[in-house]
Amino acid sequence: MSLKDYPHPSVTVDVVIFTLREDDLQVLLVKRAHPPFEDMWAIPGGFVDVGESLEKAALRELEEETGVRKVYLEQLYTFGDPGRDPRGHVITVAYFALVTVSAIDPHAGSDAAETGWWSVYDLPPLAFDHADILSYALERLRYKLEYTAVGFELLPETFVLSELRTAYEIILGEQLDKRNFRRKILGAGVIEETGDHRAGEGRPAKLYHFRDDAVAEVKTRRLFP
Numbered sequence: 512m513s514l515k516d517y518p519h520p521s522v523t524v525d526v527v528i529f530t531l532r533e534d535d536l537q538v539l540l541v542k543r544a545h546p547p548f549e550d551m552w553a554i555p556g557g558f559v560d561v562g563e564s565l566e567k568a569a570l571r572e573l574e575e576e577t578g579v580r581k582v583y584l585e586q587l588y589t590f591g592d593p594g595r596d597p598r599g600h601v602i603t604v605a606y607f608a609l610v611t612v613s614a615i616d617p618h619a620g621s622d623a624a625e626t627g628w629w630s631v632y633d634l635p636p637l638a639f640d641h642a643d644i645l646s647y648a649l650e651r652l653r654y655k656l657e658y659t660a661v662g663f664e665l666l667p668e669t670f671v672l673s674e675l676r677t678a679y680e681i682i683l684g685e686q687l688d689k690r691n692f693r694r695k696i697l698g699a700g701v702i703e704e705t706g707d708h709r710a711g712e713g714r715p716a717k718l719y720h721f722r723d724d725a726v727a728e729v730k731t732r733r734l735f736p
Contacts, residue, residue, distance in 0.1 A: 522558070569604075669718045
């Protein structure tokens with residue numbers, strides 16, 4: 512028996528791009544220019560070419576549809592429900608990335624009519640099973656936020672503790688106790704003072720940045736909530 516004796520499902524890649532924007536957790540979506548689901552919003556993505564790796568396909572599709580380049584992608588999950596695509600049996604491998612909003616300038620490419628940032632808490636109707644993919648991506652992001660120093664990918668290089676706490680609250684969808692947050696995040700050893708301060712209405716606030724090894728998992732399990 513050879514491979515040609517077996518039916519071949521098609522393979523696509525989809526890329527979830529999260530950012531913190533306008534005091535909200537937002538995701539980059541594209542409006543589809545072609546059927547199926549023409550004029551509906553969707554996660555950027557497309558078909559994998561023969562001989563192309565999954566990650567290269569994800570980066571290529573992201574650039575073709577949004578103009579976004581040079582982002583670190585992490586594989587999220589594989590979605591393979593046979594009925595997820597009306598064109599036939601299509602398996603998709605989803606990726607996701609976390610970026611600061613100033614790091615990219617998305618614009619519609621040849622395969623998309625429009626790009627836009629949307630709140631993950633107020634999404635439009637989405638094509639395919641992309642609502643399920645985004646729901647899973649948000650769950651994974653919250654998990655990573657609780658167990659790792661993933662927040663460094665969403666914040667500027669330096670920040671005050673109130674900005675970091677606000678980022679956690681936006682992503683987790685709940686308010687955190689100010690003193691408890693300060694104690695836990697400082698005790699985790701993933702951030703350190705820069706020695707500089709930011710002037711404000713009251714006493715200047717200390718500036719922090721993530722340690723160089725902050726991407727490693729935090730040893731004190733489940734920081735928040």
